[in-house]
Each structure stands twice: as C-alpha cells, then as structure tokens.
Amino acid sequence: MSIQETLDANVDADVDWEKARAILVFLLPGLTLFGVFSVGPMAYSVVGSFFAWDAFEMGAFVGLQNWSETLTDPLIINWDNLLAFTFPMGALPQNLLWMVLHVPLSTVLGLVLALLFADLRGKRILRSLVFLGFTTPTVVIGLVLLFVYDPQAGVFNELLRVVGMEGQVRNWLQEPQIAIYCLVAGGVWVQTGFSMLLYSSALAGIDPSLLESARIDGAGPFRRFKDIIWPLVKPVTAVVVIMGMIWVLRIFAIVYAAGGPSGGPNHVYSVLGLEVFRAAFSIPVEYGKAMVVALIELMFALPLAAYIARMD
Amino acid sequence: MTHISLQGVTKYFEGGDIVANDSIDLEVEDGEFLVLLGPSGCGKTTALRLVAGLEHPSEGDIHFDDERVTDHSPSDRNVAMVFQNYALYPHMTVRENIEYPLKIRDVPPEERDERIEETTELLHIEDLLDKKPAELSGGQRQRTSLARAIVRKPAVFLLDEPLSNLDAKLRMEMRTELKRLQDELDVTTIYVTHNQEEAMSMGDRIAVMNQGTVRQVAEPEELYNRPRTTWVAQFIGSPPMNLIGGTKRNGTVELAEGTSVPVDASSDSGSDTDSAPVSLGVRPEDFSVHGDSTDADRAITGTVETVEPLGEFTIVNVDVDGTSVKAKVPTTGVERGDRVHLTFENHDAYLYDERGELLP
Incomplete structure (x- = not known):
C-alpha cells in the first residue's frame, strides 16, 4: 500500500466513536496510575533539573548548571581515580563496574546451576534453596553481608582461619579497594536464584527427545x-541479562544496609541510587542534583526496559 | 549390515519397582525389518531404547554382530533413530537438521552436500531444505526426520512409532514408502508400533510383546495362522479371535449346553480319555453364518445380538450361552433375535489349554 493510499484509507475511515470511548474508559485507570507514578515524575524531574532548588521549593531557571555540577562532582564521577582505577571512582563508574561484574557472573552461575540441577533427584529443594536469596529483602541481604564479612563473627573470615589464611582476616567491607567486590559477590548470590529459575524453566521446556536425538547423532x-x-535457551538469556542490568541500576538497599548513606568508607561502593537518596533527603538538600542523577539512571534503564517490552 | 542380539535383557526402573523389560531374548537378522508390536506400556519402546543405548540394561547383554555393545554410548553404536515426535531441532533448517549428524562426525563439507542431496532426493524433500521445522507439515517433518536418520548410513535403524502422528491417508502412504526405503537400503531395522496393521504389512517378522516380555516372534502370516497363546490370538486380528470355553474329551470339545464340536487333533495321544478344560479359538472371518439348520460337523448355535454392516463386510455378534461370539461375513440376511448356526472348518479351529498355550 502506498503512502497516499494509507493516508486516504485513514482519513476516510469511519471512526467508531462508541468503540473509541469504550477503549478510553478501560484504559483510564491504568493510564492514570502510569501518568501519576511514572510519566509525571519523569517529566517533573526533566523540567526540575534545569531549575535552582531551595530545599523542595523550585527557584529560578539555571539552565544546565545542575547537570554540569553533578557530572563534575567527584561523588558521581571522580575522573582522576577512575583513570587510575582506584576507589572511590564515583557512583556512576562504580555502579557500571558493578553491572559489568554482576550480570555475566549471575547469568553464567544461574545457567550452570540450572543445568546441574536439571537431572538431579531433589532438584526442587535445591532450586528453592538457591532461589531463597532472591526472595529475601535486599536490606536483609546487606545486613547478612555485614555479618558474613565481620572480622570476629563473620563466616568468611572464619573460613579463612580454617584453611590457614589467618593473615588475610580483615573487615572486608572496610577495605576501600576490595569492598565493592565483596558486595558484588552478595548481589550475584541474590540474582543467581532468579536467573537459575528462568533457565530451569527454559531447560524444562526443551523436549528431551531432542537431546536424545543429538546423543544418537553422536554429540557429546x-x-x-x-x-x-x-x-x-538464548531468548531467556536476553531476559536474564537485561533484568540483571536493571536490577543493578536500581540497587540501593544492599549498599545502604552494608555501608550507610555514604556508601562505605569514603563512598567506595556508593551507587547512583544512594546518591539520589543522599542528595534529596540529607542536609544540605540538593533536589536538582537528585533529579539529574535519577535521570542518568533512567537513561541507562529506559532502553533496556524498552528492549524487554518489545521482545516476543 | 548388522545382526542384533538381545540376551536376557531386563530393565528395571525406580530401583526395581517397575519392570519395563523382563529377560528378553531376541535375534534380529542382517537387513531384517523386525517389528516390536504390543499394547501401550508393554515395554516395546524401552526395548528399542536399550538397543539405541539411551537406556542401560539392568541385566543381560546386547550384541551387534559379535561385538558386545551393552556399555557403548548411543553414538558408538552407529544407530539412527526416528522418534515418535520426530525430534527435529527447531532452531535449525531442514538442511541443518539433516546435516547435523554428519557435521558431528566430521564428514567433509563436499561429501555432506552430496549425501544431503542424495537423501533428500530419495525422500522428495529437496525443496524444503531452507525451511524451519515449524513451517513443515506432519508428513514433511516425518520425511526430514527419516532423512536425518538415513543420511548417516547407520548400521541399524530404530523407529519408534514413526507414523502415529500422521493422518490415516498419509500413514498408508508412508507405510509403503518406509517399506520401500528399507528394501532399498537393506539396513537392519527395528520398528516399534502398537498398530497391528502396520506391523503385519511392514514387518519381515513381528515380535509381539506384553508386560515386558516377548510373547511370540514370527512372520506375519504365521503369527496370524498359529498364534501361540490366547493373548497373542486375541491381540492379532480385527476383530480379535473368539475364545469359547469348553472341555476337551475324546477328540471333541464340549461347550456349554451340550454342544460338542469334534476336533481331530491328530497328535492326540494317551491323554485322550482324560477331560481337560480348553478354550476353542475361531477367528471371526472363519465363521459362516447359517440361518437354517446345517448338517456341518462343526457348528455352534446361538442368537444374533447385533448386526454391524461395515461396507466391505458385516460383523454379526452372536450370543452363545452367554459368550459373545463375533462372525465377520461378506453379507448376511440374519437379523437380531434370529437363531443361527456358526460353522467353521477344522483347520480354522485352535485349541488352547488352561494356561493359554496353543495345543498341538
């Protein structure tokens, strides 16, 4: 159909107003919620990010001032440390580093566990155990990690003592250059349950005769x-990876529980979510900065969410 | 060309709670088309999977020619299998599906192409090569899965109810085609089915299975003409053989209500004077139905219960002292409630003893 024809068809088309009204009525509740809680705050942040703020009062238009201040803030990006790869590097690079480590690890681990459990007796129990981490509130995970890495009572240090590596015993979450990796490990444990579950159901969907046929064909x-x-299972991988990325972008409670509002000693494992919270809700209130950081987060998350939404 | 031999093969599942195959002895000759026939759950698919190497026998041994293959993996046995649901790899095209076993075995690409061409021509699927399985009809999937099996030139073909997912017309076509292929390729084949028509029309020999054991192995004709047990007799034939209980005494079988039928079992010997409970078996198609009295030696009298005209023949259900006896006749004038005589020839009568074994 040519463009002209399409146009003609649409212009001449009889619009069924009654049907359109019905559709609108049914859409209204959902659209209202979506508008009030999603689109509204986003638009408000976009606009607000160009204004000066006195606590929660909008002030004068300041153009890109909030943006330039935020992007040069060492708490968001610490360029010197970033180039030298020493912590703290700022919330944005740290958050991205977290993502780079967390997503492949939790994806691969989830797949490996799903494959491992697939033919085992008691696989339901094993799966439940692994998935339990994902169902636990992330604040609790953060607190658990505090205990795990505690120098006196912690399981991890105890383990080091048992294997004779007493020299390595330390408070892992207070070590500036290592702490973030310790937290990433905790995050991976959480997300692995989720990816394992998705992979398990994908594996269960594979007709066993396909694998038997491959065995007979000679495949090891x-x-x-x-x-x-x-x-x-590739389509599931896309979901696992993107959900993992979004999960890391939104990460907050684990970091807050383990390191307080500063994100560890000298902000060494601060993340974007934490910076939004700090800018908006701690003195001095920097509402404009909070909006900018939240928008940066959104810029990463939106294309990912769009990809997931468009998947078949 | 491979001779397959199963010796005392037993397979348990669930730690012995389920016995799928119980001490099976079976020989499949070079190039033979052997059909494993039996009702669902009789263990025929397990037997096939044991030959394929997908299951390991709990007891017993499997030999291909003189080689013991019991512990060999499926890929080391050089067998090809066609699954009931075809098991085509959904993410690969028809060409990739057929090519896969060759690729795994490192066959050089030129030879692969040659063999794919040869095989697809043989099965008339040349124009489907670039399609995915989801785009194919049931028959086309079936052919693709056969092509994947054939292209490898395996030593043994294993077919697990390959026609059961096809519609009736296609099933007839593929039956002929499969038989033609097997004749042409001359590869030892084991074919599992619960459909006796398929078994009778395709098999060089048929192994009838029930409850995990082989009940009789014979050529189709022999299986039909000399079923060794009442179970086989009732399993083969449509409708199945009639079995009427009676007592054998002095060369005759006395049925209830005083009817007696002479059976000259030539080999009857000293035990002749003893009486023994037996079952008299007559196939429905071997009965003639007479409305008037008849002077035939072997006649059973009963009352017509129902008449089922099926076009090419008619089935007359006759009540003989409480036993429903079926007769399959070309045409008939009898009606419900008529008193009729069912006659048969001596050579059409089978006698089974108490244990259900055919008497000589």
Missing part, C-alpha cells in the same frame, strides 16, 4: 550444550 555433552541447549 559439550556439543549438545552448544548446538541444542544454548540456542534454545
């Missing part, structure tokens, strides 16, 4: 994984 375990299992 590795070829069966590469040629049959992996291509068939």
Whole structure:
C-alpha cells in the first residue's frame, strides 16, 4: 500500500466513536496510575533539573548548571581515580563496574546451576534453596553481608582461619579497594536464584527427545550444550541479562544496609541510587542534583526496559 | 549390515519397582525389518531404547554382530533413530537438521552436500531444505526426520512409532514408502508400533510383546495362522479371535449346553480319555453364518445380538450361552433375535489349554 493510499484509507475511515470511548474508559485507570507514578515524575524531574532548588521549593531557571555540577562532582564521577582505577571512582563508574561484574557472573552461575540441577533427584529443594536469596529483602541481604564479612563473627573470615589464611582476616567491607567486590559477590548470590529459575524453566521446556536425538547423532555433552541447549535457551538469556542490568541500576538497599548513606568508607561502593537518596533527603538538600542523577539512571534503564517490552 | 542380539535383557526402573523389560531374548537378522508390536506400556519402546543405548540394561547383554555393545554410548553404536515426535531441532533448517549428524562426525563439507542431496532426493524433500521445522507439515517433518536418520548410513535403524502422528491417508502412504526405503537400503531395522496393521504389512517378522516380555516372534502370516497363546490370538486380528470355553474329551470339545464340536487333533495321544478344560479359538472371518439348520460337523448355535454392516463386510455378534461370539461375513440376511448356526472348518479351529498355550 502506498503512502497516499494509507493516508486516504485513514482519513476516510469511519471512526467508531462508541468503540473509541469504550477503549478510553478501560484504559483510564491504568493510564492514570502510569501518568501519576511514572510519566509525571519523569517529566517533573526533566523540567526540575534545569531549575535552582531551595530545599523542595523550585527557584529560578539555571539552565544546565545542575547537570554540569553533578557530572563534575567527584561523588558521581571522580575522573582522576577512575583513570587510575582506584576507589572511590564515583557512583556512576562504580555502579557500571558493578553491572559489568554482576550480570555475566549471575547469568553464567544461574545457567550452570540450572543445568546441574536439571537431572538431579531433589532438584526442587535445591532450586528453592538457591532461589531463597532472591526472595529475601535486599536490606536483609546487606545486613547478612555485614555479618558474613565481620572480622570476629563473620563466616568468611572464619573460613579463612580454617584453611590457614589467618593473615588475610580483615573487615572486608572496610577495605576501600576490595569492598565493592565483596558486595558484588552478595548481589550475584541474590540474582543467581532468579536467573537459575528462568533457565530451569527454559531447560524444562526443551523436549528431551531432542537431546536424545543429538546423543544418537553422536554429540557429546559439550556439543549438545552448544548446538541444542544454548540456542534454545538464548531468548531467556536476553531476559536474564537485561533484568540483571536493571536490577543493578536500581540497587540501593544492599549498599545502604552494608555501608550507610555514604556508601562505605569514603563512598567506595556508593551507587547512583544512594546518591539520589543522599542528595534529596540529607542536609544540605540538593533536589536538582537528585533529579539529574535519577535521570542518568533512567537513561541507562529506559532502553533496556524498552528492549524487554518489545521482545516476543 | 548388522545382526542384533538381545540376551536376557531386563530393565528395571525406580530401583526395581517397575519392570519395563523382563529377560528378553531376541535375534534380529542382517537387513531384517523386525517389528516390536504390543499394547501401550508393554515395554516395546524401552526395548528399542536399550538397543539405541539411551537406556542401560539392568541385566543381560546386547550384541551387534559379535561385538558386545551393552556399555557403548548411543553414538558408538552407529544407530539412527526416528522418534515418535520426530525430534527435529527447531532452531535449525531442514538442511541443518539433516546435516547435523554428519557435521558431528566430521564428514567433509563436499561429501555432506552430496549425501544431503542424495537423501533428500530419495525422500522428495529437496525443496524444503531452507525451511524451519515449524513451517513443515506432519508428513514433511516425518520425511526430514527419516532423512536425518538415513543420511548417516547407520548400521541399524530404530523407529519408534514413526507414523502415529500422521493422518490415516498419509500413514498408508508412508507405510509403503518406509517399506520401500528399507528394501532399498537393506539396513537392519527395528520398528516399534502398537498398530497391528502396520506391523503385519511392514514387518519381515513381528515380535509381539506384553508386560515386558516377548510373547511370540514370527512372520506375519504365521503369527496370524498359529498364534501361540490366547493373548497373542486375541491381540492379532480385527476383530480379535473368539475364545469359547469348553472341555476337551475324546477328540471333541464340549461347550456349554451340550454342544460338542469334534476336533481331530491328530497328535492326540494317551491323554485322550482324560477331560481337560480348553478354550476353542475361531477367528471371526472363519465363521459362516447359517440361518437354517446345517448338517456341518462343526457348528455352534446361538442368537444374533447385533448386526454391524461395515461396507466391505458385516460383523454379526452372536450370543452363545452367554459368550459373545463375533462372525465377520461378506453379507448376511440374519437379523437380531434370529437363531443361527456358526460353522467353521477344522483347520480354522485352535485349541488352547488352561494356561493359554496353543495345543498341538
């Protein structure tokens, strides 16, 4: 159909107003919620990010001042440390580093566990145990990590003592250059439950006769994984990866519980969510900055969310 | 060309709670088309999977020619299997599906192409090569899955109810085609089915299975003409063989209500004077139905219960002293409630003893 024809068809088309009204009525509740809680705050932040703020009072238009101040704030990006790769590097690089480590690790681990559990007796119990981490509130995870890494009572240090590495015993969450990795490990534990569950259901959806057929065709375990299992669970991988990325972008409670509002000693594992919270709700209130940081987060999350939403 | 031999093969599941195969002895000759026939749950698919190497026998041994393959993996046995649901790899095209076993076995690309061309021509699926399985009809999937099996030139073909997902017309077509392929390729084939028509029309020999054991192995004709047990007799034939209880005495079988039928079992010997409970078996198609009295030696009298005209033949259900006996006749004038005589020839009568074994 040519453009002209399409236009004609649409212009001439009889609009069924009654139907349109009905559709509108049904859409209204959802759209209202979506508007009030999603689009509204986003638009408000976009506008607000160009204004000066006195606590929660909007002041004069300041153009890009909030943006330039935020992007040069060492708490958001510490360029010198970033180039030297020493912590603190600022919330944005730290958040992205977290993502780079967390997503592949939790994805691969989830897949490995799902494959491992697939043919085991008692797989339901094992799956439940692993998934338990994902169902636990993230604040609790943060507190648990505090205990795990505690120098006296912590399991991790106890383990080091048991294997004779007493020299390594320390308060891991207070070590500026290591602390973030310790927290990432905790996050991976949480997210692995989720990716394992998705992979498990994807694996369960593979017809066993396909794998038997591949065995008869001569494929060993590795070829069966590469040629049959992996291509068939690939769509799930996209979901796991993107959900993982969004999860890390929104991360807050683990960091807050483990390191307080500053995000560890000298902000060494501060993340974007924490900076939004600090800018908006601690003295001095920097509402404009909070909006800018939240918008930066949104800029990363939006395309990911759009990709997931458009998937078949 | 491979001779397959199963010796005392037993397979338990769930730590012995389920016995899928119980001490199976079976020989499949070089190039033979053997059909495993039996009702669902009789263990025929398990037997096939044991030959494929997808299951490991709990007891017993499997030999291919002189080689013991019991512990060999499926890929080391050089068997090809066609699954009931075809098991085509959904993410691969028809070409990739057929090519896969060759690729795994490192067959050089030129030879792969050659063999794919050869096989797809043989099965008339040349124009489907770039399609994904989801775009194919049931028959086309079936052919693709056969092509994947054939292209490898395996030593043994294993087919697990390959026609059961096709519609009736296509099933007839594929039956002929499969038989043609097997004749052409001359590869030892084991074919599992619960459909006796398929078994009778395709098999060189048929192994009838029930409850995990092989009940009889015979050529189709022999299976039909000399079923060794009442179970086999009732499993083969449509409708199944009639079995009428009676007592054998002095060369005759006395049925209830004083009817007696002479059976000259030539080999009857000293035990002749003893009486023994037996079952008299007559196939429905071997009965003739007479409305008037008949002077035939072997006649059973009963009352017509129902008449089922099925076009090419008619089934007459006759009540003989409480036993429903079926007769399959070309045409009939009898009606419900008529008193009729069912006659049969001596050579059409089978006698089974108490244990259900065919008497000589």
